[in-house]
Amino acid sequence: MVKSSGVIPTIDLNKDSDKFLKQKIRETSEKWGCFMVINHGVSFSLMAEMKKTVRDLHERPCDVKRRNTDVLLGSGYKPRSEMTPFYESFGLFDMASPQVVNNFCDQLEASTDQREIILKYAKATDGLARDLARRLAESYGVVETHFYRDWPSQLRMNKYHLNPETIVELGVGLHTDPGFLTILQGDEDVPGLEVMDMSSGSFLPINTLPNTLFVNLGDMATVSLKNNVLIKI
Numbered sequence: 679m680v681k682s683s684g685v686i687p688t689i690d691l692n693k694d695s696d697k698f699l700k701q702k703i704r705e706t707s708e709k710w711g712c713f714m715v716i717n718h719g720v721s722f723s724l725m726a727e728m729k730k731t732v733r734d735l736h737e738r739p740c741d742v743k744r745r746n747t748d749v750l751l752g753s754g755y756k757p758r759s760e761m762t763p764f765y766e767s768f769g770l771f772d773m774a775s776p777q778v779v780n781n782f783c784d785q786l787e788a789s790t791d792q793r794e795i796i797l798k799y800a801k802a803t804d805g806l807a808r809d810l811a812r813r814l815a816e817s818y819g820v821v822e823t824h825f826y827r828d829w830p831s832q833l834r835m836n837k838y839h840l841n842p843e844t845i846v847e848l849g850v851g852l853h854t855d856p857g858f859l860t861i862l863q864g865d866e867d868v869p870g871l872e873v874m875d876m877s878s879g880s881f882l883p884i885n886t887l888p889n890t891l892f893v894n895l896g897d898m899a900t901v902s903l904k905n906n907v908l909i910k911i
Contacts, residue, residue, distance in 0.1 A: 685882045685883075686710060686712060686713060686714055686873070686882065686884060686892075687706050687710060687713045687714070688713065688714040688715070688716060688890065689702050689703065689706065689713055689714070689715050689716075690715075690716050690717050691715055691716070691717050691718050691719070692716075692717035693717070696813070699813055700813045700814070700816055700817040701817060703810065703813050703814050703817065704814060704817035704818070707814060707895050707899070711873075711894070711895045712873055712892065712893060712894040712895060713892075713893055714884075714887075714890050714891070714892055714893070715806075715810075715890065715891050715893055716889065716890050718806055718891050719802060719805070719806055720799070720802045720803060720806060720891065721802075722888065722889045724795070724798055724799055724802060725799075725863055725889065727795045727799075728795055728796070728799040728863070729863070729865070731788075731792045731795050731796060732768075732835040732837070733837075734792065735768060735786050735788065735792070735835065736766070736768075736835075736837045738786060738787070740757070742785075742786060742787060743755050743757070743766075743768070743786070744757070745785040745786065746768050746769070746770075746782065746785050746786060747785070748769060748770055748771045749771055750771050753769045753770065753771045753832060754768075754769055754770075755767070755768055755769065756769070758839065762850055763839075764838055764839045764840055765836065765837070765838055765839070765850045766836070766837050766839070767834050767835060767836045767837070768782075768786070768834065768835040769832065769833065769834045769835070770782045770832070770833050771830055771832055772830035772831060772832070773800035773803070773804055773831050773832070773833040774800070774801075774804045774830065774831045775830075776797060779793075779796055779797050779800050780793065780797075782796070783796060800831075800833060803831075803833075803861055803891075804831045806861060806891070807831055807859060807861055810859060810861075810893060811858060811859065814899070829858065832857070836850075838850075838870075840870075854896065854897055855894055855896035855897065856896055856897050856898070857896040857897070857898060858895075858896055858898045858899050859893060859894065859895055859896055859899055860893070860894040860896055861891050861892070861893055862891065862892040862893075862894065863886075863891055863892075864884065864886030864892060865886065871883070871884040871886065871892070872884065873894070
């Protein structure tokens, strides 16, 4: 059964057989383009440790944060700007690669404990992303798994500089995600995430609950689902 958390459905990944989960993920993806997941395999303690680590890294001096560069334009550190005065973000191009993650930790002078947390979190969320991609692909009869196994998994760590006076401002502008899918760990203490209901054009709030993750289908998946077939790449 696909449960409702507010408006956006929540899927329990540990409740049904793989066959029924594939069908749920497909139906929810086609109807909503996003969903929440629980029992996703990323422990609550690891999620909390990752949040604390990200907060600590954002306290680094500006010259240290700017060391976060990567192989693709825009995949490294994004400081606050005139267009996004309340938003800054770290990034790395492929969290599936321990070498890439370790390079990131070297750049930011992460501690041994922080490095271990980031490596564990990257491995866990990358595994979840590939598992969801597999189930969605197999629900369309696509069994050639190479189409997602070789994809890089980008990781972004965002900070929003909002206060009671600016809480109604946009943290980051209206956008779609260019990739196949995005897994977001929100902050249950700071609301504000919204998605557009394409049937009405209205925005729906995403209420992040503890130990849940939000999954959003990106542009690559959206094109496939609109044609009711998952493209073989």
